[in-house]
Amino acid sequence: MRFTKDHEWVELDGDVATIGITAHAAEQLGDVVFVETPEVGKQVKAGDAFAVVESVKAASDVYAPISGEVVEANPELDSAPETVNASPEAGGWFAKVKVSDPAQFEALMDRDAYEAFLQTQ
Amino acid sequence: MSDTETLKTTPLTDDHVARGARMVPFAGYSMPVQYADGVMKEHLWTREHAGLFDVSHMGQARLIGVSPLSAFEEVVPGDFIGLKPGKQKYSLLMNRQGGIVDDLMAGRPTTPDGALTDGLFVVVNGACKDNDFKVIDDELAGQVEVKRLEDRALIAIQGPEAAAVLNALVPETAAMAFMDIRALTGFGTDLIVSRSGYTGEDGYEISVPAAEASRVWNLLLEDPRVRPIGLGARDSLRLEAGLPLYGHDLDETVSPVEAGLTFAVNKNRREQRDFPGAARVVKELAEGPARLKVCLRVLEGAPAREGAEVADADGNVIGVVTSGGYSPCLKAGIALAFVAPALKAEGTALKVIVRGKAQAAEVVKSPFVPHRYVRKP
Numbered sequence: 223m224r225f226t227k228d229h230e231w232v233e234l235d236g237d238v239a240t241i242g243i244t245a246h247a248a249e250q251l252g253d254v255v256f257v258e259t260p261e262v263g264k265q266v267k268a269g270d271a272f273a274v275v276e277s278v279k280a281a282s283d284v285y286a287p288i289s290g291e292v293v294e295a296n297p298e299l300d301s302a303p304e305t306v307n308a309s310p311e312a313g314g315w316f317a318k319v320k321v322s323d324p325a326q327f328e329a330l331m332d333r334d335a336y337e338a339f340l341q342t343q
Numbered sequence: 344m345s346d347t348e349t350l351k352t353t354p355l356t357d358d359h360v361a362r363g364a365r366m367v368p369f370a371g372y373s374m375p376v377q378y379a380d381g382v383m384k385e386h387l388w389t390r391e392h393a394g395l396f397d398v399s400h401m402g403q404a405r406l407i408g409v410s411p412l413s414a415f416e417e418v419v420p421g422d423f424i425g426l427k428p429g430k431q432k433y434s435l436l437m438n439r440q441g442g443i444v445d446d447l448m449a450g451r452p453t454t455p456d457g458a459l460t461d462g463l464f465v466v467v468n469g470a471c472k473d474n475d476f477k478v479i480d481d482e483l484a485g486q487v488e489v490k491r492l493e494d495r496a497l498i499a500i501q502g503p504e505a506a507a508v509l510n511a512l513v514p515e516t517a518a519m520a521f522m523d524i525r526a527l528t529g530f531g532t533d534l535i536v537s538r539s540g541y542t543g544e545d546g547y548e549i550s551v552p553a554a555e556a557s558r559v560w561n562l563l564l565e566d567p568r569v570r571p572i573g574l575g576a577r578d579s580l581r582l583e584a585g586l587p588l589y590g591h592d593l594d595e596t597v598s599p600v601e602a603g604l605t606f607a608v609n610k611n612r613r614e615q616r617d618f619p620g621a622a623r624v625v626k627e628l629a630e631g632p633a634r635l636k637v638c639l640r641v642l643e644g645a646p647a648r649e650g651a652e653v654a655d656a657d658g659n660v661i662g663v664v665t666s667g668g669y670s671p672c673l674k675a676g677i678a679l680a681f682v683a684p685a686l687k688a689e690g691t692a693l694k695v696i697v698r699g700k701a702q703a704a705e706v707v708k709s710p711f712v713p714h715r716y717v718r719k720p
Contacts, residue, residue, distance in 0.1 A: 252575075253383035255669040256645050256676075258698070274698065276646060278382040278669045279575045 223311070224330035226287045227339060231311055234327045239288050239319045243275065246340055248310035252277045254303045259295035260317050266292060268326055273316050275306065288326045290319040353399035354496045354556040362571055370469035372400040375573040382575035386671040389542055389580055390712075393502040394572035395563055398541075401497050402472025403550055406479065407462040408487035415449065415463055418482050420599065420618040422609035423463070429453040431524040431537050435599055435607050436467070436475055441620025441627075442595040443602065444478060445471040446587065450524035452535050455515045460526045462487070464535060466497070466548075468589045495535075496556035501546030501580075503715065504568040509547055512562070516547060521716040530559045541577065543584025543714045582677060583670050585638055585710030591649055592636065592665040592679050600627035601681065603636040603709070634662065634681040638709045639693065641667075641676030644702035647695035653680050654694040654701060661686060664695065670711060677711050678704075 224232050229247035233240045248254070256276040266272045271283035272292075295317045298305055306314040321327065331339060350373040359366065364375035375397065377385060388394055408414055412423040421434040431450025435443050447467040452460045467475045480489045500509055510517040513529030516536055524537040535550040551559050563569050578588070587593050587602060598620070599608050605628065612618055616625055641647050646669045653662035667678030678695065686693065689708050694701040 252377065252381040255383075258645055274645070276669065278386065278579050278671060279376075281645070281648060 224287070224327055224332060225336035225339075226285065226330060228285045228287075230285060230287045232287045232327060232330060234321070234324065237321050237324065238293065239290065239321050239327065240315050241287060241317050241319060242315040243284060243306065243310055244336070245310045248307050248314070251275060251282065251306075252279070254306040257299040257303045257306060257316065259299060260292045262292050262295060264292045266290065266319060276303075284316060286319070287330060288319060288321050289323055290321040292317050293320050294318040351400075353397055354553040355397045355399060355498075355560050358557055358560055359397065359571070364571070364573060367574070369574055370400045372469065374400060375571070377573035377575045378571050380570065382573070382579060383671050385570065385572045385576035386579050388570050389502045389544065389572055389576060390672060391503065393500055393505040393508050393546075393566075393569045394542070394576070394580075395560065395569050396499040396501065396572050396577055397496070397560070398469075398499050398548070399496040399556070400469030402465075402467040402469060402475060403492040403495055403497060404465050404467075404476060405462040405490045405492065406465060406483070406487040407490055408483075411463045411487050412451075414483045414486035416612070416618065417486075418479060418619060419449075420608040420612050420621070420624065422611055423449065425609075425611075426451055428457070428459045429523055429525065431464070431522050431539065433607055435604065436478060437599075437619040438595055439619045440595075441598045441623030443589070443593045443597055443599065444595060445475045446589055446593060446604075447475070448537070448539065450522075450537060452524045452526040454526050462490070464524065470590060492550070494553050495550050496553050498549045498551060498556065498560060498563070499540050499546060500549070500563060500569065501540045501542040501544045501572075503545065505544070505546040506717065506720075508563065508566050508568055509549075518720055519547075520720050521545075521718050530555065530562065532559075538717065541584075541586060542580040543586070543710055543712060544580075545715050545717045578666075579668055579671060582666060582668055582679070583672055583710065583712040584714060585679070587636070587679065588666055598624055598627055598632060600624060601632040601634055601636065631684050633684075635684045635687050636665070637680055637682050637687050637706045638711060639664070639667075639678045639680050639695065639704045640673070640707045640711070641678065641695055642703040642705055644676075644700060645697045646676030647678045647697050647702070647704065651678070652696040653682055653704070654696060655686060656692050656694070658694065658701065660696075661693075667695075672712050682706075
């Protein structure tokens with residue numbers, strides 16, 4: 223699993239990346255009440271806002287950590303957005319993306335680097 | 344506010360930090376937006392038990408003068424000459440164009456034996472207080488002295504168990520009804536207590552000397568029914584109660600008629616037309632305003648927040664959301680919006696535009712969650 227400074231995580235399986243927000247991000251947001259996942263077929267570019275997560279208080283953008291085509295969005299989040307809080311780095315995944323440039327994955331932080339980054343925040 | 348500007352603190356700032364609050368800048372102060380429980384749990388706790396709020400950023404003052412009530416009527420549309428001792432009243436500081444400079448509470452605190460205390464006690468919004476008190480001072484120069492009470496904190500206790508908690512500690516508060524205000528001795532110090540609040544629940548607002556605030560705050564929190572509540576839940580609670588927030592639902596362009604606050608424009612004042620902006624207000628009362636505040640329930644999709652456009656069933660933009668969010672009690676998006684008055688009726692089907700998507704919404708009655716004020720204790 224790799225991580226971004228915007229607190230997204232990516233897991234790569236072959237050329238399909240599963241993307242979500244980190245436990246730290248979910249804790250900071252508080253109770254998630256709505257998630258807008260990207261539409262299947264959408265082309266996303268690394269760094270683009272590609273999903274929205276909402277708490278009672280505010281709406282926050284989620285940025286694509288990696289470029290590619292959205293091949294699946296997590297249907298669970300439509301009916302149970304609280305899954306993001308309960309299981310941010312597993313069942314609370316947002317979308318799967320068929321990656322166009324796997325090298326982008328290698329360039330992201332590993333868990334140790336992300337944990338160290340959180341210490342600086 | 345820039346980072347280089349120093350934020351003010353309240354007498355309770357250290358207590359918030361000690362209890363794990365997340366502090367944010369608000370109205371020039373460092374204020375708790377939430378504690379460890381988070382906005383959702385804090386909101387529901389207040390609806391079920393008792394929530395404690397630090398609202399010391401708000402402006403407190405006494406207007407002292409020969410006849411402060413009649414003087415005050417020169418800047419607000421309410422009947423203050425008729426305000427009975429021991430009562431407070433919601434009102435609006437008006438500009439000459441009929442817009443709202445701020446909304447406020449003003450009352451005549453009495454002691455438990457019925458004696459009237461000095462002048463008119465006024466509480467205004469924190470972000471507006473310097474301007475409000477300057478406006479009052481300028482407009483009423485020579486009639487009242489604005490004596491700001493900057494050495495006092497303000498603590499609100501709200502929720503169905505708030506009365507039981509406070510009544511046990513300060514027995515004189517038990518006989519108070521909604522909008523009663525008393526000057527009393529409690530917690531071993533001098534208090535100004537009103538039975539009112541900003542959540543739609545029963546509860547009290549307690550003005551306490553700054554030096555005693557931390558002790559009172561922590562004493563109230565010793566009761567297991569009481570938890571500290573941040574500004575995040577304060578906002579979602581007031582939204583469910585259909586109560587406007589100055590700077591969002593109200594501003595200098597919005598009239599009391601547009602805002603649905605005609606109850607604050609008393610009958611005798613409408614006839615006398617002697618408050619700032621009366622010409623516009625009386626005209627709008629007779630002919631209807633150009634826009635009107637309504638309550639919207641969002642029926643699908645994301646919550647509609649401030650700035651979201653409102654469209655009619657045909658897709659024509661006819662209004663805008665002035666504050667909106669997620670209702671923890673209704674588990675749906677709710678919003679206050681201005682719309683064309685023709686679309687004000689309950690049940691009117693409208694759309695809210697969120698991130699380019701038109702989502703179904705419906706005009707519903709105010710408040711979203713029923714008020715539970717105690718009018719007869």
